[in-house]
Amino acid sequence: MRIAVNTGGGDAPGLNAVIRAVTLGAIRRGWEVLGIRRGYDGILSPEPGGIIELTEERVRGITHLGGTMLGTTNRGNPLAIEDGRDRGMEIVKGIHDLGCDGLIAIGGDGSLTIAAELQKRGLNVIGVPKTIDNDLAATTVTFGFHTAVQTATDAIGRLHSTAEAHRRVMVVEVMGRDAGWIGLFAGLGGTADVILIPEIPFDFDRVCEAIEERYDDGPEFAIVVVSEGARPIGGEAQVVEEASPGRPRYGGIADFVAKQITERTGHETRSLVLGHIQRGGEPIAYDKVLALRFGSAAVELAARGDWGCMVALDPPDINAVPLAEATAHLKLVALDSDIVQTARNLGVSFGD
Numbered sequence: 001m002r003i004a005v006n007t008g009g010g011d012a013p014g015l016n017a018v019i020r021a022v023t024l025g026a027i028r029r030g031w032e033v034l035g036i037r038r039g040y041d042g043i044l045s046p047e048p049g050g051i052i053e054l055t056e057e058r059v060r061g062i063t064h065l066g067g068t069m070l071g072t073t074n075r076g077n078p079l080a081i082e083d084g085r086d087r088g089m090e091i092v093k094g095i096h097d098l099g100c101d102g103l104i105a106i107g108g109d110g111s112l113t114i115a116a117e118l119q120k121r122g123l124n125v126i127g128v129p130k131t132i133d134n135d136l137a138a139t140t141v142t143f144g145f146h147t148a149v150q151t152a153t154d155a156i157g158r159l160h161s162t163a164e165a166h167r168r169v170m171v172v173e174v175m176g177r178d179a180g181w182i183g184l185f186a187g188l189g190g191t192a193d194v195i196l197i198p199e200i201p202f203d204f205d206r207v208c209e210a211i212e213e214r215y216d217d218g219p220e221f222a223i224v225v226v227s228e229g230a231r232p233i234g235g236e237a238q239v240v241e242e243a244s245p246g247r248p249r250y251g252g253i254a255d256f257v258a259k260q261i262t263e264r265t266g267h268e269t270r271s272l273v274l275g276h277i278q279r280g281g282e283p284i285a286y287d288k289v290l291a292l293r294f295g296s297a298a299v300e301l302a303a304r305g306d307w308g309c310m311v312a313l314d315p316p317d318i319n320a321v322p323l324a325e326a327t328a329h330l331k332l333v334a335l336d337s338d339i340v341q342t343a344r345n346l347g348v349s350f351g352d
Helices: 015-027 088-097 109-120 145-166 181-189 204-216 253-265 285-304 338-345
Strands: 002-007 032-036 051-053 102-107 125-129 169-174 194-196 222-227 239-244 247-250 269-273 309-314 317-322
Touching: 002 015, 015 032, 015 102, 015 285, 088 109, 102 109, 102 285, 109 125, 125 285, 145 169, 145 181, 145 222, 145 285, 169 181, 169 253, 181 194, 181 222, 181 338, 194 204, 204 222, 204 253, 222 253, 253 269, 285 309, 285 317
Parallel strands: 002 032, 002 102, 102 125, 125 309, 169 222, 169 269, 194 222
Antiparallel strands: 032 051, 239 247, 309 317
């Protein structure tokens, strides 16, 4: 067999580990592996190096590296691009013209939704769930999430001493789009006083009450963690721009919240946006191992001819779920989940 592999959407720690596992697993079966650069751009915009052969030598020593050796893009949708052309069949034909029996697509909800549509159009596809947002419902966790949480938690932990020294409120913005998983886990791990997530619209009065209680109890500082997609009751999330049609790019909520806190409480407040630092760098051991397991399982599915599926973690096993099912809806934080209740039991305010 000959298979293709690509990475799409935002990068996440562990992408290179998946690529290595796919490549080595396929080569040990006597297959060939081709890497498509920058999502599907290597097919749609042919240029030197757009398609590369993946060999043992090429993937040696990449497990610990952040980013993706194949490059990626989260701009535009080849099935609905700005000039109105649907280029899906160009992708299907291009991969078939390479002599590939199928594609292993590594991506999040957007990328795997595209992959599911390509499967319907005649391309054999196996999906691998990647996103730091952890918002794919069919898998218990996506690789990259725990590394992003660890990075954010470390940053939040470092803010305690400077916040205490200056008696400040520190407002930290984390990624996650419409899902609050990073904010919830990092806020809890970093012992934040207030955690604001998209699933629980917040009231500024409640947020400020929690901060005033914190100051009244003795420690004259507070840590607020806010997910980029969080919004006040009756309000909207802060949007920087439309990154692509129907997909806004969030940003600015930390500054917005910080200004409101200062105006309402008089406490000196600073905001910090962690941004893409959450995506970069070496994956932690958990994500390395999970990414390698996902890549290996994807090759196993291809060997069995189980196309049209996504590999998913259902502890302790890696299972296969239909791509259409995997991308049907997002996994959001359940308001009655034990981790939300844990935070409430510890006195964390969600601003509600």
